[in-house]
Amino acid sequence: MTTPEPFDLFAIRYGRHTGRRATDNVIGADPHEAGTDLEYFVWVAKRSDRVYVIDTGFNATSAAERGRTMLRPPAEGVRALGIDPGQVDQVILTHLHYDHAGSLGAFPRAGFHCQDTEASYATGRCMCHPYLRHPYDVEDVVGFVRHVYANRVAFHDGFAELTSGLTLHKVGGHSAGLQVARVWTRRGWVVIASDASHYYRNFRQGQPFPTVYHVGEMMEGFNTIRGLADSDDHVIPGHDPLVMSLYPPPSAELDGIAVRLDVAPRQG
Template structure:
């Protein structure tokens, strides 16, 4: 059996009523439409399954008036993943669309950057503009896992499993981490929100929701170093992922570990 991992992107929501001003700072074409997809990711090697982020559920969708197409738990069903059996979740950061479903995986331990927990529970949350992407209930769920001994903290780079490492990027959120995975195609980097879109990382264009712009800009270079090639950097929200990589069964499940069917121009 290969020691490499299978990697799947699971699309559970999208937002089409957006413009480029919502995606890029200092963009000349700011009023042009610019859609966004929402993903979680699955790493699988034989019987081993790691979940990267949890998305958000119907309750959060109603709270924020941002509908989802599939509850992430339902979206995982074609891969045979029972939420009760998930034992490990890599939480890239605690924003609602990445940590909003932790409660649906009651037996999972969380891999999280210490800087992210400190940020989401610290004085920065006194500022409404910084607090907006977080939901208190999601952060409290992570704290409950901490007090039950089920949070593994990382401070910078760390190993989650053989062939799977995490790397603190920051920028978009204080403790945002990317995930590097060894695959048949090479070292693949799940950027999460270190690059919402290919354009962020390849053209060095910052995303507007940012706590530290220097960290964000430096993070684009880090993503290039972590992946074997730019084609193996997987942005966190880019609909282009579904065009470059093949579907695996249902159209909302995208296979990443064999590489793209065509290269980026």
């Protein structure tokens, strides 16, 4: 089998949520402990023949309503890598929560990849329950449905190979149709875990995140992402501030904005 051309892989930090408690981050945590901040990311996988944007982040309206800090519009972070958001034609949506699918309009030419079960979940009876619908924004979901009607959504059922060196895998747990991306890079197979594991401690210590649809699926998802990656150091959690310190920026100008995930993390 021919080894595929590796992708260059990046994380772009676009937002932050501070003042969290330990119980906001881990089920069963000590309520007296301070929590770890959430960092918000979108990701880019690119090589000579194609570019994939993974998630589109939240928009300014959601940031204001939910008390999140927007450091930069996610699409502008993509542009900082030298990629025109208006020309991106492939966007992977790991799930439809407000902070992962809230800026679809910033990618006007894109087709979107989503799991069947995620779309059904986000538009079905579970959204009658305030706890389950809280991570979704109704306008984002309506916008997604409009893209379905415009033939701009590709649906997947479990596993999908988008191209050689990039596959999608449904893990569920955090939401009913959460999917992760497995990407071939110069350092091997890297898994963009998104919210399959918000922090390193979630999957490494088996500690589930409190925003969850199915705890059992979340716990099994920890095993899945570890099995898909070449090592635990090849798993990239969705919101951990450590990502920005473990990996180097693509250039001095992008320090604090983006990091390369296709190189080994710093040790220690």
